[in-house]
Each structure stands twice: as C-alpha cells, then as structure tokens.
Amino acid sequence: MDPLYMEEAVEEESELVTGRTVKKKLFAALLSGFLLLGGLAAAFGISGVAYAMPIAGVGDFYVEFDKLTGSGFKLFTKVGDTGKEESVPMIRVKIDKATVNGLHIYKEMELPGVGKVRFNITASEPVKIKGLIQDFQVQNSNAKFTNQTIDENFGAENPFSQTAKTLTLTDAKLKTDYLFQSVVTLNGLHLGFEKIGD
Secondary structure: OOHHHHHHHHHHHHHHOOOOOOHHHHHHHHHHHHHHHHHHHHHHHHHOEEEEEEEEEEEEEEEEEEEEEEEEEEEEEEEEOOOOOOOEEEEEEEEEEEEEEOOEEEEEEEEOOOEEEEEEEEEOOOEEEEEEEEEEEEEEEEEEEEOOEEEEOOOOOOOEEEEEEEEEEEEEEEEEEEEEEEEEEOOOEEEEEEEOOO
16 A cells, blocks of 8 residues: 555544543443442441441542540551642541541532532431541541540651540541541431532
C-alpha cells in the first residue's frame, strides 16, 4: 500500500474520533453504583451490624456527632495521604469500644451535569462500635478523659502519643481521611443526597 495513502487514511480516522461524555451512560453507571451502595447499606440496616467496614480512598470527608463515649483510647501522630496530597501530618485515634449519638458522615463532590452535591450518612439511634480506627487532620469538640497519659518520644516514628482509660467527646466535627470499624451496629441508618448551592 502506498505510504502517502496510508497517512491520509490515518488522518481521516483521527478526525472521526472525538472525546465526549454520553450523559445517559454516565448517569446510569452512577445510579447503579449508588443503588449498589444503598443496597449494601440497607443490608446493614436490616441486620443492624456490619463487620470490618473501612471508608478510605475518597479524599476528605467529615464526621460529626453529638456525643461519643469510649474506652481504650489511644492517639498518635502519623503521616498519611489524602485525595489531594501524598504526605500530610495527621492524627490516628484507636478506640476499643465506643457509642456515638447523633452520627452524621458526609462527603461533598461535583457531579457532571448536576453540580455540587453532598452525600449524607446519618444514624437516628446510638451507633455501637468495636475496634474503631480513624485518621483525621482537624478535630473540633469538647473532650473529657479519665486516666490520661501524654508521652513524647524523641526520634521515634510516632513522637507524640496519648492514652486514656475512657473518653467523652461532645459537639464534634472531624475532617477525616480514613475510618475503620471492626464491628459497627447502625440502627436508624439513612443515606441520601442533597444539592448544595446553585
């Protein structure tokens, strides 16, 4: 075949291929993914118990609650990644057992053709957790500890740590990047979207 003819044919083909998003297919894929997530959450809601439930890899999300009471508290510093940055100073908290009242977890995101939306997870009844691990960048709350110990270790991987036999947090809001629970009981679970702004 003539090389000149081949070059013209390739040029013609490349002109025909254009990038575009088929909105119907995109929304169908998003809807099916959210339905699957909703079905999974509904299964947790029916049984009321989920095992080894991590939330990570979605970038920053927020956890708010009215009150958390827990036992077996450990806090230490670490460096982790977010949806936007690779190495960010964070705090990791581990709690053996916790009860959370007024739980609200939410993530804000941009959806093509829709705009900015907020995905909400709420629980109308107290949430029971075993084996909680949470990484966060910012926390605002009122805190009360019993048998609290603060330790600083020069040159160690975790230079600062804190432990307490029990803790109580009220009116809390945390900017979170990782959340894991060995066992969580979610009664009164509700999932939903809301549009934010214009």
